[in-house]
Amino acid sequence: MGQARILDGKALAEQIRGEVADGVRKLKEGGARIPGLGVVLVGDNPASRAYVTMKGKACQAAGFHSVQMDLPEQTTQEELLAKVRELNADEAIHGVLVQLPLPPQIDEMAVVRSILPEKDVDGLHPVNAGNLVIGLPGFAPCTPLGVCELLTRTGIETKGCFTVIIGRSNLVGKPLALLLSRKGKGADATVCMCHSRTQDLADIARRADILIAAMGRAHFVTADMIKPGATVIDVGINRVEDPSAKRGYRLVGDVDYEAAVQVAGAITPVPGGVGPLTIAMLLRNTLESARAAAGLPSAVTHNGG
DSSP, rough: OOOOOOOOOHHHHHHHHHHHHHHHHOOOOOOTTOOOOEEESOOOOHHHHHHHHHOOOOOOTTTOOOEEEEETTOHHHHHHHHHHHHHOTTOOOEEEEESSSOOTTTHHHHHHHHGGGGGTTTSSSHHHHHHHTTHHHOOOOOHHHHHHHHHHHTOOOOOOOOEEEEOOOOOTTHHHHHHHHHSSSOOOOOEEEETOOOTTHHHHHHOOSSEEOOOOOTTTOOOOGGGGGGGEEOOEEEEEEESSSSSSEEESSBOHHHHHTTOOEOOOOSSSSSSHHHHHHHHHHHHHHHHTTTTOOSSSSOOOO
């Protein structure tokens, strides 16, 4: 068979960001507050800082109000919680995001729980996680939402498709399994969630109509694990050393792309696949929070059963 169709997440993200910017204009025209996103960064992890910078630029481009709080590495848990409470109380802020990972002296889940569920645009608060499980409205994590948008907008059929997710994290694997098994467009999939203890993992992966790699291990999924013609979604972003690269490393996914592209029917690249959609969905979640604060109905379907 020929080379796989490349699913361009970057182009789709630009489309969604344009839709968000249009939503912001409509809020302004209606006299409502523009969406506001508050981001807290603790320490100076280079990857986290780069990601926060991208979020800030995306907010500016979409016409958002944004606040970034930079805290030192030695920040205590109570000092961080005080900043979260400050953002919770700010009526101009509709989304609160504390960039993970956090330093070891801070309990990440305690911080996540301190964010108001209606401002938890990362979709990690137990209230939002529970709503996702039982099909009530709420925010879902941005990367799984981005995967669902990618499948829907590129015309990949999910209804009844055997979908294998490799990875069981709270950020990607678990919520993605729930989103894909919902009723409705871009869902109705038959989902199998695999992980490091799954027996005969390669055999299960080879049965997948849609194979989603989200375990954070470079080139874990090889071509012989892919059913010919399957759709392959690579959520992983891994740094591998490369002395010939400008920064001494390059970014690769969880899938051996060069080999997989010869077998799959459709595939996402890394970078340029799922990654750009994560920030686009963060913007959309924040817009939805602003709409809710203004008493307006949701413009999208959340967690529908």
